[in-house]
Amino acid sequence: MRYKISTIAALAATCMPLPALAHPHIFAEARLEVVAGNDGNLGELHNVWRFDEVFSSSVLLDFDKNTNLKLDENELAELGEVMRKSLADYHYFTTITMNGANIGVQQPDVIHVSLEGSQILVIFAIKPEKPVPLKGKLAFGIYDPSMYTSIDFPTDGDLVAQGTGFSHCQHKVVRPDPDEVLSQNSASLTDAFFSDPTGTDMSKLFATRLEVTC
Template sequence: MRYRFAIMAALAAACTPLPALAHPHIFAEARLEIVGGPDGNVEELQNVWRFDEVFSSSVLLDFDKNTDLKLDSAELAELGETMRTSLGDYHYFTTITLDGAVIGITKPDAIHVSLQDNQLMVIFAVKPVKPIPLKGRLTFGIYDPSMYTSIDFPTDGDLIVKGAAFAKCQHKVVRPDPDEVLSQNSASLTDAFFNDPTGTDMTKLFATRMEVTC
């Protein structure tokens, strides 16, 4: 339980971390809009995450302080701030690379949370820690390196670029074939990787991503 909440929202307190997390326990459908600014740099990444009903129900129980079986505005604000603080340890599951170099991101100004049709909806935007010019080869991905949380883009239209700055670039959504990844990286994808609860950056090989070439 502690690991589940730490990885997604750092709710509450100490229990023993789960031992082997080689498959997801939390599921979310995502939309990512990569915004190019008028200065020709990446401006921000706009995220929408919708979580599965089981996880959403557990969050409801933990943050429903007045036990009315719903989350009022104050409770939603507390949940959003908890996630904003805690997900920083996991870089908000965001990976940006420029010509292979990883670029960090800043903490979002706020994380907006709502509960719709018994599912938790999370909306926030992050910015690169430094200007990223739309030049060279860039990749943008949202994934959990621990594999504890599955973040899925249901269609290619849920992972897009926005802004006139991208007009000079080519872009495509890449959905790696797991069998091909395993075959091509058999030397590095070991049993230790699949049973490491701390996660490794090798999971990025399996993650859906946007590739941009300018």
């Protein structure tokens, strides 16, 4: 598989050893809508990712099979399918916790990809692998455990809870301070952590998240 496809598959995290104090090479702005189901459980998470122009141009070059300098419908579909299959190993960068316990996610039926101007736009819905009652403390976030990709929510309004099931819940957006995370977890965040190309669950400490208390 060519390097660019591997880049999409793991967003380059597993293709090369990362130095200590790894930093992102790919950037995306995101929107996350957490939707309540009609049965008192979590319904699904709606994701919108807009990738930076540099990464988008490299994807264009790699998937533009007919070299017409654009991504046709079948080329976009191929790109979406590569992402759908490959990002499964990374849980689609999605984290769901219920009272501190991690909840896995199902593979989405399809990942929709379009080229908006000079940027790749990715849209997909994802469901938890088991019922998640809307009670207790829930947290939702999008992050790359390898820290190779930076997924940013430009405003707090880009992380929202939707549906009447959340009407009795309180929610807030948490944006961790990296310096505080490093200080509070200095014993765990060693050089081995930062140089691990596969990433670890500890990297979610740095991720912006939506916390919901019901």
